[in-house]
Amino acid sequence: MSGAQSSPWHHWSHREPARPAGTASPDRRVKALVLAGGAGSRLRPITHTSAKQLVPVANKPVLFYGLEAIRDAGITEVGIVVGDTAAEIQGAVGDGSAFGLQVTYLPQDAPRGLAHAVLIARDFLGGDDFVMYLGDNFIVGGISDLVGRFRAERPQAQIMLTRVSDPRAFGVAELDAAGRVVGLEEKPAEPKSDLALVGVYIFSAAVHEAVARLKPSWRDELEITDAIQGLIDDGLRVESTVISGYWKDTGNVTDMLEVNRLVLESVEPCVQGRVDETSELIGRVVVEEGATVTGSRIVGPAIVGAGSTVRDSYVGPFTSIDRDCAVIDSEIEYSIVLRGASIDGVGRIEVSLIGREARVTPAPRVPKAHRLVLGDHSTVQISK
Incomplete structure (x- = not known):
């Protein structure tokens, strides 16, 4: 074993x-x-x-x-x-x-x-x-x-x-x-x-x-x-x-x-991964070896695990991103993201626990419409 x-x-x-x-x-x-x-x-x-x-x-x-x-x-x-x-x-x-x-x-x-x-x-x-x-x-x-x-x-x-x-x-x-x-x-x-x-x-x-x-x-x-x-x-x-x-x-x-x-309140800042010049790390942030941060802002205390990617995103305080994850074009705060999960283009996530290998993506955009089956002599009020 x-x-x-x-x-x-x-x-x-x-x-x-x-x-x-x-x-x-x-x-x-x-x-x-x-x-x-x-x-x-x-x-x-x-x-x-x-x-x-x-x-x-x-x-x-x-x-x-x-x-x-x-x-x-x-x-x-x-x-x-x-x-x-x-x-x-x-x-x-x-x-x-x-x-x-x-x-x-x-x-x-x-x-x-x-x-x-x-x-x-x-x-x-x-x-x-x-x-x-x-x-x-x-x-x-x-x-x-x-x-x-x-x-x-x-x-x-x-x-x-x-x-x-x-x-x-x-x-x-x-x-x-x-x-x-x-x-x-x-x-x-x-x-x-x-x-x-x-x-x-x-x-x-x-x-x-x-x-x-x-x-x-x-x-x-x-x-x-x-x-x-x-x-x-x-x-x-x-x-x-x-x-x-x-x-x-x-x-x-x-x-x-x-x-x-x-x-995370006790974390010491430590950057072993790659953070590009367009990114900003504020406070106590850990970026583990093999992690990549590009075009992003991370406000600690927070941790980005080994092999993970944070791109064009905001990672807020009290967030733990486990190894081999991806956060792309998104915002996340006060959350735990488990190993291998990806969050791509979903706006803001808070107070969440994202499981291993989970995929979080935007819902398909569809035209707003009402679909009705009305009985005879019905009266329906629809807000614009």
Whole structure:
């Protein structure tokens, strides 16, 4: 299986956030369990032909950001739970060596809940502590602080929480006056707080017994919230961290575009491709090697991938154009264009996600006319 070096995504230079204090000490082994088996129904039609974890943000798959965060936390052994898109995930990540990781793939026959992923990973995880990371989540600042705190304080579970406007769409935690987790509920109709679980958890091996006792929920899934509640009911310590930084579940187009905006905010200008003298680059713009920009204006932050062509066009802020694309005689802003797509002569595009090898062209010009089939004694009013 080819490694990540041969994947179609090019890594550009950008400002990485400084590694937080508290990076995990290597004295106690922590593994990672990355969930990459979901169907991505909210990103259809893109995910009809592509794994949702590999949809690129700033021309790099969302999954790669998570793997880098795991590596930066001092974790090297990673199990990736895969489903129908296993071949695509394996082709992109390979054996993990490009990330400084050792990757084991764990097939899952169908998405049956987050706790089911823990269940099928039992042999891989053994008796070690582990981070469970949802492969389509994006967290600014990484997880080093979280892992470091877990190792220092030794609870049986450590969860990340963030305040949300509509907690009914999430797993929700209830805290006592001391900030200790006393209850959890998955997508409650009447939430007891506005604290939603972020897609990163850390567990000791005690969670396996709690998972083994689970019964399918009303969603017919094994819920990780029920497993954590089982730990609490057993009198075991579950700690939480309320994060004030940025977190997104990139499960829909709106969130994908927002994360793309956030990542592009940290891009450093870098021109390795060819930009002719009639073109203008303003602000933080990346033009990768092999890309060509002629007669165009690009206002950053923006990125033009390797082998792409931008001609007689305007590319506005917060736009990522993947490799081997073409933007000709068009305008595009606050959008993501995936590999091999072309946009030719269509005026202005905004707030869009254009799939791989897609073709966007003008509609045929036809004379304006009305075609009518009217019954007897009809009265019709037609605006000019």
